[in-house]
Structures are given as structure tokens and as C-alpha cells.
Amino acid sequence: MPQNLIKLSVGTESPETLRQWQEYMRQTYGRTYHTTRMSPKRRDEVLDGGSIYWVIKGAIRCRQRVTDLEEFTDEAGIKHCRIVLDDNLIETAAYPHRAFQGWRYLAADKTPPDAKSGTNADALPEDMAMELRDLGLI
Numbered sequence: 001m002p003q004n005l006i007k008l009s010v011g012t013e014s015p016e017t018l019r020q021w022q023e024y025m026r027q028t029y030g031r032t033y034h035t036t037r038m039s040p041k042r043r044d045e046v047l048d049g050g051s052i053y054w055v056i057k058g059a060i061r062c063r064q065r066v067t068d069l070e071e072f073t074d075e076a077g078i079k080h081c082r083i084v085l086d087d088n089l090i091e092t093a094a095y096p097h098r099a100f101q102g103w104r105y106l107a108a109d110k111t112p113p114d115a116k117s118g119t120n121a122d123a124l125p126e127d128m129a130m131e132l133r134d135l136g137l138i
Contacts, residue, residue, distance in 0.1 A: 003040075003045035004046075004053060004105070005104065006053045006054075006104050009056050012057075015062040015089060015091050033070075036080065036103055039069060040103075047066065047067075050066050051065050055097045058098075058099075060111075063111075066083055067085060069082070083103075090115075091114070092111075092112040094129060
């Protein structure tokens with residue numbers, strides 16, 4: 001069963017600004033990845049179809065499939081991990097999430113569904129849609 005990760009996208013305002021940042025990464029480095037200090041121990045499960053879910057402005061807003069985990073040691077002798085990502089950024093239903101440091105494993109029952117285009121909730125401003133979801137109205 002695939003294991004998902006969750007990570008804050010610090011400094012990102014929306015899935016679109018994350019998409020723009022990652023496009024810059026692809027143009028500069030030829031691929032999309034995120035470097036982190038700790039490497040997931042459940043490597044095989046993450047690489048078995050797992051995704052990284054991005055928390056943007058207090059809510060999970062999108063995800064990307066993890067395609068590789070590359071461990072490396074920098075010039076100072078410190079170990080790191082590159083989480084290599086699929087270029088396709090998939091928006092999800094907004095799911096409130098508090099701030100945290102680093103990445104975490106994300107339980108399958110805590111993953112929001114992918115966004116459905118054309119629904120009434122998509123036509124609402126995101127902050128209003130989140131508040132209505134919190135109240136259980138949509």
C-alpha cells in the first residue's frame with residue numbers, strides 16, 4: 001500500500017505559485033525535487049505510488065507523486081534526501097492542517113480527495129469554501 005508524505009510549502013500563496021516555483025526548478029535543474037534533512041525510512045512504500053501533499057496557507061491544497069528518494073551527503077558531511085517529484089501538480093479539496101516542521105507520513109484516512117472541477121464548491125472563494133467545509137456544510 002502506498003505511503004504518502006505531507007510537507008509545508010513555505011512562502012507559497014497558492015497551488016499556482018507552487019507550480020510557478022517548480023517550473024523555475026525544472027528550468028534551472030532539469031527536474032522537480034524538494035531537499036530535506038531526513039530521509040523516509042519507509043522508502044519502498046513511498047515509492048509504491050505515494051504522493052507528497054502540500055500544505056499551503058493552513059490547508060492541504062495539492063499533491064504530487066513521489067518518483068524517487070535520493071540520499072546524498074553535502075560538502076559539510078551532512079546527510080540529506082532529495083524527494084524527486086512528478087511534474088504534474090494535482091489540486092486537492094482544501095483540508096485544514098496546522099503548521100509543523102519537516103515532513104511527516106500522512107495516513108491514508110487523512111488524505112483529501114483530488115479536487116473535482118465544475119463543482120459548486122470550486123466556484124466559491126477558497127477561504128469561504130474552507131469555512132463551509134469546517135462547518136460541515138459542503
